[in-house]
Amino acid sequence: xxxxxxxxxxxxxxxxxxxxxxxxxxxxxxxxxxxxxxxxxxxxxxxxxxxx
Numbered sequence: 001x002x003x004x005x006x007x008x009x010x011x012x013x014x015x016x017x018x019x020x021x022x023x024x025x026x027x028x029x030x031x032x033x034x035x036x037x038x039x040x041x042x043x044x045x046x047x048x049x050x051x052x
Contacts, residue, residue, distance in 0.1 A: 017044055
């Protein structure tokens with residue numbers, strides 16, 4: 001599998017974390033698994049910053 005990189009500014013990064021968390025909360029409310037969203041949320045929140 002080929003790796004993909006996503007370059008975001010601070011505002012886009014904050015929105016992504018917010019939307020992933022909202023999606024996770026919806027899944028929890030529906031009683032569905034959140035494993036994939038949890039993994040993506042952790043990766044997003046702990047991503048390194050790179051100046052371009």
